Amino acid sequence: MSEHAPRKHTEVAVGILLKSNGEMLLTSRPEGKPYAGYWEFPGGKLEAGETVEQALRRELQEELGITIGTASVWKVTEHDYPHALVRLHWCKVFEWQGEFEMREGQSMSWEPWPPQVKPILPGAVPVLEWFAEERGEPFDPATIG
Ligand SMILES: Nc1nc2c([nH]c(=O)n2[C@H]2C[C@H](O)[C@@H](COP(=O)(O)OP(=O)(O)OP(=O)(O)O)O2)c(=O)[nH]1
Numbered sequence: 363m364s365e366h367a368p369r370k371h372t373e374v375a376v377g378i379l380l381k382s383n384g385e386m387l388l389t390s391r392p393e394g395k396p397y398a399g400y401w402e403f404p405g406g407k408l409e410a411g412e413t414v415e416q417a418l419r420r421e422l423q424e425e426l427g428i429t430i431g432t433a434s435v436w437k438v439t440e441h442d443y444p445h446a447l448v449r450l451h452w453c454k455v456f457e458w459q460g461e462f463e464m465r466e467g468q469s470m471s472w473e474p475w476p477p478q479v480k481p482i483l484p485g486a487v488p489v490l491e492w493f494a495e496e497r498g499e500p501f502d503p504a505t506i507g
Contacts, residue, residue: 369447371440375418376405377433377455378489385472386493388479389426392466396445401471402483403452414451422458425466431457437492441485450485482506 379387388401406421408414415433422430433453440449462470471479475493482490487503494501 369442371449372446373408373414373417374405374448374450375408375414375421376403376450376452376486377418377422377430378403378436378452379430379455379458381472385474386477388471388473388477388482389464390469390479391483392468396443397483400481400483401477401479402486403489404470414453418453418455425468426470427463427465428458428460430455431459437488439485439488443485448485452489476501477506480506 377387387404389404391398391400391402393399404422404425405418406425408417409420412420414435418433419430422428433455435451436454437452438449439452440447464470473479475497477490487506490506491501491503
C-alpha cells in the first residue's frame, strides 16, 4: 500500500448490555488479540453482507453464548489504532436470552457506574463520556484505564 493511501475502515458492531439496575457488561480481550487483557464492550467485526445488528447477534452468540433481542445503532465513533482504523457502531441492548459462557477464555464483569475494571480499551472511552453526560456528572478519563 502506498504511504499516502487512505486507510480502510474496519467496521465493528459493539453491544452495550444494560441491566435494569444500570449495570453494564464489560469483557476482557482474550490472549492473542491486540490489547489482550484490556476491558471492552463485547462485539466484533462485521462480515461481508452483514448489518450491524446481524454482526452483533452473531458475535455475542459466538463469544458469550447469548442471543440478543433487538439492537439498533445508538452512536458511531472512529478510533485510529496502529493495528487498524476502526469504525465502532454502538448499540444499547436491553434484552438477551441464554446463559453466559466465556467461549474465548475471556472474563466478564457487570460493572456499576463508574466502572471499576482497568485498563479500558481506548476506543471504548467515549461511551463512558456519554454515560457521564447522561447522568450530568463530570467525567475524568484519567480515572480509568
Ligand atoms: N469489541 C470491541 N471492540 C472494540 C471496542 N473498542 C474498540 O476500539 N474496539 C476495537 C478493537 C478492535 O480493533 C476492533 C474489534 O475487533 P476484534 O478483533 O475484537 O473483533 P473480532 O472478534 O471480530 O476479531 P477476530 O475475529 O479478528 O479475532 O474494535 C469495544 O469496546 N469493543
